[in-house]
Structures are given as structure tokens and as C-alpha cells.
Amino acid sequence: MTVEISPPQLPMQRDCPFDPPADYARLRAESPVTRFSWPNGVEAWLVTRHEDVRAALGDRRLSVDRTASPPPSLALGRASGVMLPRSLVGMDPPEHTLWRRLIIRELTVRQVARLRPRIEEIVGECLDQMAEAGPPADLVRAFALPIPSLVICELLGVPAADRAQFQRHTEVISAVDSPAEQVQAASSALMGYIGELITAKRRHPGDDILSHLAQATVNGSPVPDEGVLGNGMLLLIAGHETTANMIALSAVTLLAHAEQVTLLRQDPRLIDRAVEELLRFHAVIQYGLVRRATQDLTVGGQQVRAGDWVVCSLASANRDEASCPVPAEFRVSRETSVHTSFGYGIHQCAGQHLARLELKIALSALLARFPRLQLAVPVAELPFRTDMFVYGVHRVPLTW
Numbered sequence: 001m002t003v004e005i006s007p008p009q010l011p012m013q014r015d016c017p018f019d020p021p022a023d024y025a026r027l028r029a030e031s032p033v034t035r036f037s038w039p040n041g042v043e044a045w046l047v048t049r050h051e052d053v054r055a056a057l058g059d060r061r062l063s064v065d066r067t068a069s070p071p072p073s074l075a076l077g078r079a080s081g082v083m084l085p086r087s088l089v090g091m092d093p094p095e096h097t098l099w100r101r102l103i104i105r106e107l108t109v110r111q112v113a114r115l116r117p118r119i120e121e122i123v124g125e126c127l128d129q130m131a132e133a134g135p136p137a138d139l140v141r142a143f144a145l146p147i148p149s150l151v152i153c154e155l156l157g158v159p160a161a162d163r164a165q166f167q168r169h170t171e172v173i174s175a176v177d178s179p180a181e182q183v184q185a186a187s188s189a190l191m192g193y194i195g196e197l198i199t200a201k202r203r204h205p206g207d208d209i210l211s212h213l214a215q216a217t218v219n220g221s222p223v224p225d226e227g228v229l230g231n232g233m234l235l236l237i238a239g240h241e242t243t244a245n246m247i248a249l250s251a252v253t254l255l256a257h258a259e260q261v262t263l264l265r266q267d268p269r270l271i272d273r274a275v276e277e278l279l280r281f282h283a284v285i286q287y288g289l290v291r292r293a294t295q296d297l298t299v300g301g302q303q304v305r306a307g308d309w310v311v312c313s314l315a316s317a318n319r320d321e322a323s324c325p326v327p328a329e330f331r332v333s334r335e336t337s338v339h340t341s342f343g344y345g346i347h348q349c350a351g352q353h354l355a356r357l358e359l360k361i362a363l364s365a366l367l368a369r370f371p372r373l374q375l376a377v378p379v380a381e382l383p384f385r386t387d388m389f390v391y392g393v394h395r396v397p398l399t400w
């Protein structure tokens with residue numbers, strides 16, 4: 001049965017900042033693969049059950065490649081298209097396989113574990129500066145944004161002094177209502193910036209990911225420039241934005257659940273479980289992952305035709321009662337928090353080990369440094385990011 005629903009509104013309406021829109025629960029029960037229209041009028045299928053989301057993301061007949069049919073900026077819901085440079089998130093195999101190998105080897109559990117002392121140092125410096133300036137502080141500006149930005153700068157070999165510039169461009173690209181021309185301009189500026197860095201690194205390579213990509217070869221030939229540029233830009237954006245928002249949102253979620261933060265303070269070893277639960281609780285890629293069918297197929301019992309667009313809702317999948325008992329409850333001690341927040345299948349997040357480590361170090365240190373940490377305003381007054389593709393909070397005034 002196909003039930004018509006009103007299209008997810010951009011910004012999408014949430015009743016509570018800690019929960020995805022309530023409509024998802026009804027869809028999972030009544031119409032788990034449902035037709036809807038984006039605000040730009042293009043129609044698509046929305047997949048809301050955990051099992052179906054994983055099956056769809058693991059299905060090679062659902063493609064991410066938009067070159068054959070340039071998107072009318074579907075994921076963005078905008079009227080006119082913006083072409084972002086080609087990167088892993090827009091490549092199917094075998095092109096994807098080549099670039100994925102080059103990138104994943106830079107971000108293995110082992111590689112990332114080596115960064116621990118440096119991440120701890122960066123976190124410590126941010127906390128020192130917060131303590132020195134005294135309360136109130138904006139957690140986003142003072143802590144959540146600088147930590148992953150500084151870490152990804154070091155990994156990529158991007159000057160930390162330029163971070164205000166790339167953070168600004170990222171904000172424009174990420175806002176759901178940025179006009180297409182502005183997104184195009186921000187994307188071109190970022191491409192120009194990374195392009196210059198790559199040229200410099202070809203002349204004087206360092207021991208960083210951009211230098212490694214710029215020098216990579218396949219069957220003896222250099223890898224295409226476009227891929228170095230596109231993937232460099234993807235890593236720079238994905239490497240700081242999602243994690244920054246998860247750090248801020250996690251801190252707010254913990255502070256708003258007093259009994260959970262007490263449990264974590266009493267037993268700091270719970271941090272591994274707490275981070276996994278926070279990832280389950282908030283799928284920050286809030287409007288889901290977009291795919292396009294290359295052949296006819298069935299998704300969750302629904303016939304999908306070649307050429308149809310399919311959106312997998314990670315936020316809904318994470319709250320599916322079939323994969324998680326009492327999913328609306330936030331419990332830092334939950335033994336297994338099954339989630340799709342890093343996606344699933346061949347495109348599953350390449351930076352997830354780094355993201356987890358940053359979250360664990362940042363949240364543990366924040367709670368340890370300020371035993372009386374609290375929100376300086378009620379949760380209802382916080383500006384949550386329903387206007388951005390990556391959910392989070394724009395500002396978090398804190399006191400201690």
C-alpha cells in the first residue's frame with residue numbers, strides 16, 4: 001500500500017530537538033517505502049525501516065553517480081543544480097573502489113589510534129582557553145568546531161590559519177536554503193583553494209593525506225587531478241563538519257539528560273557505549289542518503305523503477321523498534337546501539353574511526369574539566385540546525 005505523505009519540509013519539522021520528526025514512526029508502521037516530492041517538485045521514494053535502509057544502501061543497483069543525469073540538486077531540494085566536484089560520495093565501482101582504497105588506508109583504526117596524543121593536546125588547549133576566558137562560553141566556537149577542524153587540517157596538510165575560510169564556505173554549502181549561485185561560488189572558492197594547495201604539494205610533498213593523494217598512481221599513471229581535488233574537498237568538509245556537530249549535539253544531549261551524565265561521570269569507562277548511543281540517537285545527516293536506481297528492483301517489498309530516486313532515512317532507521325528496544329530512550333549504558341549514522345555498504349563513512357575517537361576524547365575531557373558544566377539557557381532556546389543538511393546546534397551557551 002502506498003500512503004501519500006506531505007513531503008519532508010526543509011527545514012523539517014521536529015516536535016523535540018532530540019527526536020527525528022514523528023511522521024517517521026507512522027511511516028515505518030504503515031508505509032515503510034513511500035512516495036514523496038522534494039520542494040523542487042522531483043519525486044522520490046523514502047525508505048524508513050532499519051532493515052530496508054541497510055538493504056538499499058548495500059544494493060549495487062542503487063547508484064550514487066550523478067554524472068549521467070546531473071541532479072536538479074535533489075539532495076539539496078533546490079530548484080537548479082549545483083555541480084560539486086566528483087568525490088567518493090558520487091562515484092560507483094570501479095572508480096569508487098580505486099579512490100576508496102587510497103583514502104581508507106589513511107584512516108584505519110591503527111592510523112587513527114596514533115593521533116590520540118595530538119587530539120588530546122588539541123582538546124586540552126581548547127579547554128584551557130575556555131577556562132581562562134571564564135563562563136559563559138559558546139561550546140561550538142570554543143570547542144566543538146576547532147577540535148575536528150584542527151585535526152583534519154593536520155591530517156590533510158591544510159594550514160590551520162585558513163580554517164575560518166573553509167568553515168565559512170562549508171556553512172554556505174550546508175544550508176538547505178542557500179541559493180544555488182552562492183553554493184556554486186562557495187564550492188568554486190573551496191576548489192580553487194584546495195587546487196592551489198595540491199599544486200604546492202606536488203612541488204614540495206609533505207607527509208599528509210593531500211600529498212599522498214596528489215602523488216598516488218594507478219598502474220603506473222598518476223591518478224586523475226579531478227579526483228584528488230574532489231576527494232580533498234570531501235575530506236576537508238566531511239572531516240570537520242559532521243564531527244563538530246556531533247560533539248556539540250552530544251554535549252547538549254548529555255547535559256539535558258542529568259541522570260545519564262551522572263552515570264557517565266560515575267563510570268567514565270562508559271564513554272565507548274555512550275558515544276555509540278549518541279551516534280544512534282542523532283543521525284546528523286538528517287535528510288538521509290540519496291541514491292538512484294540503475295535497474296528495476298524491489299526495496300522493502302516496493303517496486304522501484306530504473307531511474308527512480310530513493311532516499312534512505314538514517315534518522316528513522318536508528319529509531320526502528322525492530323532494531324532497538326525502546327529506541328526513543330537515550331541510555332549511555334546501552335549494550336548495543338545498532339545504528340546507520342555512518343551509512344552502510346561500500347560508502348560507509350571512511351572517517352568513522354577518527355570521528356569516534358574525537359568524540360570520546362572531547363566529551364570525556366569536557367566533563368572531567370568542568371564538574372559543574374551546564375547549559376546557560378533552556379534547551380528550548382537553543383538554535384538547533386534544522387536549516388542545515390547536517391543537524392546540530394548553531395550555538396551552545398555554557399556555564400560552569
Ligand code: HEM
Nearest residue numbers: 088089238239242243246341342343346347349350351355
Ligand atoms: C560523526 C561524524 C561523522 C558522521 C555522522 C559521518 C557520516 C557519514 C555518512 C552517513 C556517510 C555515507 C555517505 C553515503 O553513503 O552517501 C559518510 C561518508 C564519508 N565520510 Fe563521514 N561522517 C562523519 C565523520 C567523518 C570524518 C571525520 C571524515 C574524514 C576524516 C569522514 C569522511 C567521509 C568520507 C570520505 C566518506 C565517503 C565514503 C565513501 O563514499 O566511500 N567522515 N560519512
